[in-house]
Amino acid sequence: MKRLFVTKPSMPDYEEYCQEIKALWDTRILTNMASKHNELEQKLADYLKVGGVSLFTNGHLALEHAISSLNLTGEIITTPFTFVSTTNAIVRNGLKPVFCDIDLEDYTIDVKKIEELITPKTSAIIPVHVYGTVCNVYEIEKLAKKYNLKVIYDAAHAFGESIDGQGVGAFGDLSIFSFHATKVYNTVEGGCIAYNGNEKIKQDLIYWKDFGISDSEHVIFKSGNAKMDELRAAMGICNLRHVDEEISKRKRVYDLYKSYLDKINGLKIRKIQDNVISNYAYFPILLDGYKYTRDQLCNKLADNGIYSRKYFYPLTSNFEALKEFDTTKTPIAEYVSDRILCLPMYADLTDEDIAYICESILG
Numbered sequence: 001m002k003r004l005f006v007t008k009p010s011m012p013d014y015e016e017y018c019q020e021i022k023a024l025w026d027t028r029i030l031t032n033m034a035s036k037h038n039e040l041e042q043k044l045a046d047y048l049k050v051g052g053v054s055l056f057t058n059g060h061l062a063l064e065h066a067i068s069s070l071n072l073t074g075e076i077i078t079t080p081f082t083f084v085s086t087t088n089a090i091v092r093n094g095l096k097p098v099f100c101d102i103d104l105e106d107y108t109i110d111v112k113k114i115e116e117l118i119t120p121k122t123s124a125i126i127p128v129h130v131y132g133t134v135c136n137v138y139e140i141e142k143l144a145k146k147y148n149l150k151v152i153y154d155a156a157h158a159f160g161e162s163i164d165g166q167g168v169g170a171f172g173d174l175s176i177f178s179f180h181a182t183k184v185y186n187t188v189e190g191g192c193i194a195y196n197g198n199e200k201i202k203q204d205l206i207y208w209k210d211f212g213i214s215d216s217e218h219v220i221f222k223s224g225n226a227k228m229d230e231l232r233a234a235m236g237i238c239n240l241r242h243v244d245e246e247i248s249k250r251k252r253v254y255d256l257y258k259s260y261l262d263k264i265n266g267l268k269i270r271k272i273q274d275n276v277i278s279n280y281a282y283f284p285i286l287l288d289g290y291k292y293t294r295d296q297l298c299n300k301l302a303d304n305g306i307y308s309r310k311y312f313y314p315l316t317s318n319f320e321a322l323k324e325f326d327t328t329k330t331p332i333a334e335y336v337s338d339r340i341l342c343l344p345m346y347a348d349l350t351d352e353d354i355a356y357i358c359e360s361i362l363g
């Protein structure tokens with residue numbers, strides 16, 4: 001039986017990658033923010049349409065360090081409908097996540113419910129552009145101004161997207177992207193913080209990812225090691241050459257899925273926002289009143305060799321390690337989390353694969 005996984009990492013041609021890393025055998029400079037690292041930072045800043053980019057060893061550590069670098073305190077308003085990384089990054093900084101409910105239509109943080117959660121202890125909002133659906137960045141900006149809060153976007157799903165012509169990473173104080181193998185764009189493991197600020201944040205992030213060392217005799221931050229090495233940066237340089245093509249192939253997959261699954265009773269697909277250039281990162285379907293429940297369909301697909309994923313179930317607020325922070329009610333997030341299923345989504349999913357998946361769903 002054919003097996004279809006939920007994602008399949010994009011890779012450059014073997015020869016292209018070998019060419020990119022060849023010089024490292026002469027220079028023996030393999031890490032510590034060397035030439036490939038710095039070249040990729042520059043290329044990504046251009047591609048993402050942001051002031052600058054600081055590479056990290058993965059998206060999670062980018063988020064942990066983004067939080068550390070802004071000296072946040074007390075409470076952070078965030079969404080429970082996300083990968084556990086978002087919540088753990090807050091908690092690991094000694095801060096309290098305050099869970100805000102999500103919007104029923106687009107699954108991002110519900111901007112109408114943020115204000116009631118703000119207390120004198122609130123220092124920031126950490127929303128997630130979940131599935132690549134861009135949050136209501138304009139409302140969030142207004143609230144942040146009004147209450148003097150910082151905003152860090154978890155943009156792990158939103159690589160390369162723009163809204164009203166602006167790079168998605170240009171909003172908020174900082175945004176983090178993940179370059180994990182399973183994401184739209186990868187460096188095997190990797191991630192970055194995107195910023196639009198001054199030289200100070202740029203320099204601080206260099207210290208933050210390198211133990212807080214500012215020079216050979218000074219350590220100015222209590223930090224660890226989160227640097228990206230040259231081999232991964234080289235992978236990133238190669239993959240960046242092909243990412244536009246990957247995204248257009250994903251669009252084809254999205255359109256084909258849509259042609260099968262749109263306007264089916266009890267089955268809701270994700271809409272692409274009118275003012276957003278999407279990266280087609282995920283294909284979630286929501287099942288309510290369909291002939292199968294989410295769990296039934298997930299099992300049925302697995303029986304046919306199709307491995308869908310219950311992203312995001314459970315909510316992060318329901319995980320054992322995070323239960324103590326589950327102090328607010330998020331009924332919409334509960335509702336969505338119990339009914340959502342992400343179908344296989346990657347650039348070279350074939351017409352036959354998609355037909356097979358959709359027949360399994362509809363049959």
Ligand SMILES: *Cc1c(COP(=O)(O)O)cnc(C)c1O
Pocket residue numbers: 058059060061082083085086128154156157177178179180189190191
């Ligand atoms: C993937 C992901 C992360 C973490 O990124 P890594 O590169 O895997 O560390 C954080 N947040 C969200 C929403 C993600 O999907």
